[in-house]
Amino acid sequence: MTNSHTNSLQLRIGIVGLGNAGSALLPSIAKHPNVRVTAASGRNKERLEKFARDYQAEYHLSVEDLCRSEQVDAVYIASPTELHVKHVQIATHYKKHIIVEKPLAVSVEEADMLIQAADRAGIHLIVGHSFSFEPPIRKIREIINEGTLGNVKMINNWYFNDWMYRFRTPEELDTALGGGVTYRQGSHQFDIIRYIGGGMLRSVRAMTGRWDESRPTEGAHAAFLEFENGTVATAVYNGYDHFLTTELTFGIGEGGPSKRAQGYAASRKAIQQLKNSDEERELKSQKGYGGNQSKNYSEEKHHQPFFGLTVVSCERGDIRQSPNGLYVYGENEKYEIQLPNETGRDVMVAELYEAVVHGKPPIHDGRWGKANLEVCQAVLESARERKEIYLSHQVAVDSSERKVSK
Amino acid sequence: MTNSHTNSLQLRIGIVGLGNAGSALLPSIAKHPNVRVTAASGRNKERLEKFARDYQAEYHLSVEDLCRSEQVDAVYIASPTELHVKHVQIATHYKKHIIVEKPLAVSVEEADMLIQAADRAGIHLIVGHSFSFEPPIRKIREIINEGTLGNVKMINNWYFNDWMYRFRTPEELDTALGGGVTYRQGSHQFDIIRYIGGGMLRSVRAMTGRWDESRPTEGAHAAFLEFENGTVATAVYNGYDHFLTTELTFGIGEGGPSKRAQGYAASRKAIQQLKNSDEERELKSQKGYGGNQSKNYSEEKHHQPFFGLTVVSCERGDIRQSPNGLYVYGENEKYEIQLPNETGRDVMVAELYEAVVHGKPPIHDGRWGKANLEVCQAVLESARERKEIYLSHQVAVDSSERKVSK
Numbered sequence: 001m002t003n004s005h006t007n008s009l010q011l012r013i014g015i016v017g018l019g020n021a022g023s024a025l026l027p028s029i030a031k032h033p034n035v036r037v038t039a040a041s042g043r044n045k046e047r048l049e050k051f052a053r054d055y056q057a058e059y060h061l062s063v064e065d066l067c068r069s070e071q072v073d074a075v076y077i078a079s080p081t082e083l084h085v086k087h088v089q090i091a092t093h094y095k096k097h098i099i100v101e102k103p104l105a106v107s108v109e110e111a112d113m114l115i116q117a118a119d120r121a122g123i124h125l126i127v128g129h130s131f132s133f134e135p136p137i138r139k140i141r142e143i144i145n146e147g148t149l150g151n152v153k154m155i156n157n158w159y160f161n162d163w164m165y166r167f168r169t170p171e172e173l174d175t176a177l178g179g180g181v182t183y184r185q186g187s188h189q190f191d192i193i194r195y196i197g198g199g200m201l202r203s204v205r206a207m208t209g210r211w212d213e214s215r216p217t218e219g220a221h222a223a224f225l226e227f228e229n230g231t232v233a234t235a236v237y238n239g240y241d242h243f244l245t246t247e248l249t250f251g252i253g254e255g256g257p258s259k260r261a262q263g264y265a266a267s268r269k270a271i272q273q274l275k276n277s278d279e280e281r282e283l284k285s286q287k288g289y290g291g292n293q294s295k296n297y298s299e300e301k302h303h304q305p306f307f308g309l310t311v312v313s314c315e316r317g318d319i320r321q322s323p324n325g326l327y328v329y330g331e332n333e334k335y336e337i338q339l340p341n342e343t344g345r346d347v348m349v350a351e352l353y354e355a356v357v358h359g360k361p362p363i364h365d366g367r368w369g370k371a372n373l374e375v376c377q378a379v380l381e382s383a384r385e386r387k388e389i390y391l392s393h394q395v396a397v398d399s400s401e402r403k404v405s406k
Numbered sequence: 407m408t409n410s411h412t413n414s415l416q417l418r419i420g421i422v423g424l425g426n427a428g429s430a431l432l433p434s435i436a437k438h439p440n441v442r443v444t445a446a447s448g449r450n451k452e453r454l455e456k457f458a459r460d461y462q463a464e465y466h467l468s469v470e471d472l473c474r475s476e477q478v479d480a481v482y483i484a485s486p487t488e489l490h491v492k493h494v495q496i497a498t499h500y501k502k503h504i505i506v507e508k509p510l511a512v513s514v515e516e517a518d519m520l521i522q523a524a525d526r527a528g529i530h531l532i533v534g535h536s537f538s539f540e541p542p543i544r545k546i547r548e549i550i551n552e553g554t555l556g557n558v559k560m561i562n563n564w565y566f567n568d569w570m571y572r573f574r575t576p577e578e579l580d581t582a583l584g585g586g587v588t589y590r591q592g593s594h595q596f597d598i599i600r601y602i603g604g605g606m607l608r609s610v611r612a613m614t615g616r617w618d619e620s621r622p623t624e625g626a627h628a629a630f631l632e633f634e635n636g637t638v639a640t641a642v643y644n645g646y647d648h649f650l651t652t653e654l655t656f657g658i659g660e661g662g663p664s665k666r667a668q669g670y671a672a673s674r675k676a677i678q679q680l681k682n683s684d685e686e687r688e689l690k691s692q693k694g695y696g697g698n699q700s701k702n703y704s705e706e707k708h709h710q711p712f713f714g715l716t717v718v719s720c721e722r723g724d725i726r727q728s729p730n731g732l733y734v735y736g737e738n739e740k741y742e743i744q745l746p747n748e749t750g751r752d753v754m755v756a757e758l759y760e761a762v763v764h765g766k767p768p769i770h771d772g773r774w775g776k777a778n779l780e781v782c783q784a785v786l787e788s789a790r791e792r793k794e795i796y797l798s799h800q801v802a803v804d805s806s807e808r809k810v811s812k
Contacts, residue, residue: 313646
């Protein structure tokens with residue numbers, strides 16, 4: 001950002017891609033007193049025009065034009081995964097700070113290239129939104145750090161949902177392009193685990209499952225993850241829309257109350273009615289800004305989101321989420337902590353602002369995102385090779401402890 | 407058993423050890439029309455005399471005397487784990503059929519020796535009671551075999567309870583003597599997983615936790631288990647009495663409704679009040695036959711027992727336990743199956759009877775028990791070495807598929 005903006009402490013954001021993710025950031029930007037949305041780019045001119053009117057903002061039909069704009073200090077890259085490399089390169093070229101939607105890239109080499117480009121350009125690169133921005137996950141780590149429960153020893157997460165049968169673009173169902181649950185959802189699940197456990201994973205042993213030929217990508221996985229300090233985690237995911245972990249999490253999922261109200265296996269049954277992937281892509285695009293299926297993120301009642309069921313075991317107690325906070329099972333009592341009405345995207349916008357304006361190193365920087373990506377790839381590799389995979393790109397949560405693993 | 411008994415189809419059982427396990431078998435023996443209890447041995451003469459009056463049975467102060475009795479065709483060895491080897495050897499010497507409480511032994515070498523002794527003596531050796539005798543677990547495998555849900559791909563179990571703080575003998579808290587949750591409870595948890603997955607595990611990657619210095623044995627573990635056919639399982643156990651999985655299983659545990667009604671962490675708090683391990687051993691012994699804390703197993707209301715929370719994923723559906731049966735999550739509907747009012751110990755008595763009287767090979771024979779033991783040991787070894795351990799003593803559930811692994 002320019003010096004004049006540093007002085008007035010204002011940060012102006014341009015959004016690349018007004019789909020589901022891009023739209024979801026708008027309320028968090030609006031809530032931050034010193035951050036504004038000033039531009040967007042995309043392919044659908046009609047929706048861009050609506051956005052420009054709604055926000056008195058610019059719109060551009062190319063990412064290059066958006067990044068060239070003097071009204072933009074930072075960009076939120078919410079384009080499809082396969083375009084992240086290109087779009088991050090454009091943004092670094094114009095020295096815009098960046099939040100790029102996870103995953104940063106589909107290979108560690110590409111991630112490295114982008115991290116180095118950001119470093120050379122002297123800009124901040126944040127990868128998100130991922131689930132460790134969410135208040136319940138942050139609070140779990142805070143309780144662990146406080147120390148009463150002793151060291152964290154075991155982190156277990158199960159997430160059973162309908163991921164495979166939500167409306168998908170073909171890319172989201174193509175592993176080579178970063179599709180499937182291991183890339184798309186592992187980047188949340190392993191991020192949660194790494195955040196709670198301190199970041200430095202040592203190895204991964206895993207299985208992945210492709211159980212529906214009509215959607216030929218990973219729809220399930222199970223992983224055993226060991227940290228360098230001996231803490232372990234298990235991560236189980238099943239996106240085939242049978243049992244749902246919302247049955248165990250007060251009916252609350254990632255975005256609030258469960259959809260099971262629509263009937264058993266409603267997502268899978270809806271997909272089976274579609275004629276082809278173009279129809280599915282079009283339905284998904286209706287969830288974007290101005291689409292007829294778009295959510296009004298500003299008006300949505302807030303719940304603490306559940307990325308499935310997580311139980312964290314320390315030496316002297318366990319922690320899991322309550323409907324709007326946490327249950328702490330200590331030595332002598334079980335008690336509940338209520339959490340404030342804040343979202344993970346609010347935290348992400350603040351992390352960018354603090355980095356750009358006050359020079360505070362962000363946790364979720366490119367190296368953190370690369371470390372998550374490494375875990376996703378190790379899960380795929382361990383499943384393929386049927387053996388344990390050792391990691392070499394891990395970083396610690398606490399930047400004061402940051403070092404490359406091994 | 408003698409020919410005269412084969413003709414009349416009657417099987418007479420002597421019980422070695424009238425503790426908790428020994429007493430728990432009595433109602434199952436009573437329910438079987440062709441099985442009777444005719445003798446018991448133990449150390450507490452007063453209780454043995456009470457037993458002899460109650461059941462019009464013999465009693466003996468040594469296992470040797472019990473096994474020498476002509477009124478006994480088979481023995482149920484429910485003595486402490488460290489005495490199993492000696493007691494199985496005595497029983498095989500006198501050619502009595504055997505049910506030995508799990509674990510069969512504490513080393514694979516000892517297990518082999520006992521299996522060979524039983525083979526040479528021409529008697530049946532069954533290891534149990536373990537949890538795969540229980541109707542919900544058997545029914546899960548039956549549904550999988552039926553085929554509608556496709557192949558079983560992923561088996562996940564969590565069990566969080568108060569195991570470490572129930573009344574324990576010193577042996578139960580000494581890993582070298584087969585104590586701790588990995589031996590004592592792993593022999594249920596891995597047994598469930600092996601039974602549902604078909605038996606033939608390939609490898610184990612695991613962590614074990616000793617988090618309370620005052621009870622220095624394994625109180626927690628997490629394991630990733632892969633079958634030869636690629637099916638995987640995760641097994642998570644935490645016996646430190648904080649979070650309890652009964653919160654997720656309708657308040658039902660192994661033996662019926664949860665004890666949390668007694669207040670948070672009641673087990674741990676009770677243990678902290680004890681003066682020494684002698685007091686604890688004495689309290690535990692009161693749970694045995696005729697003790698002032700003994701359960702009346704015959705009058706206990708039956709619930710399908712929950713060994714924690716198990717979710718089984720097949721290609722086209724998931725299965726988990728309902729309060730008195732199973733929930734099946736199929737392609738188009740979720741439905742419940744009610745199970746009959748039968749216990750795992752009933753099934754175990756029937757398995758022995760069918761083996762002895764009708765020559766039907768038991769599933770839970772010595773080789774099955776040895777394979778479970780191998781998994782317990784592999785979990786301990788994987789945790790120590792921080793690497794994947796490959797197995798070589800696994801056997802299939804279906805005896806027609808039985809072969810030694812690899």
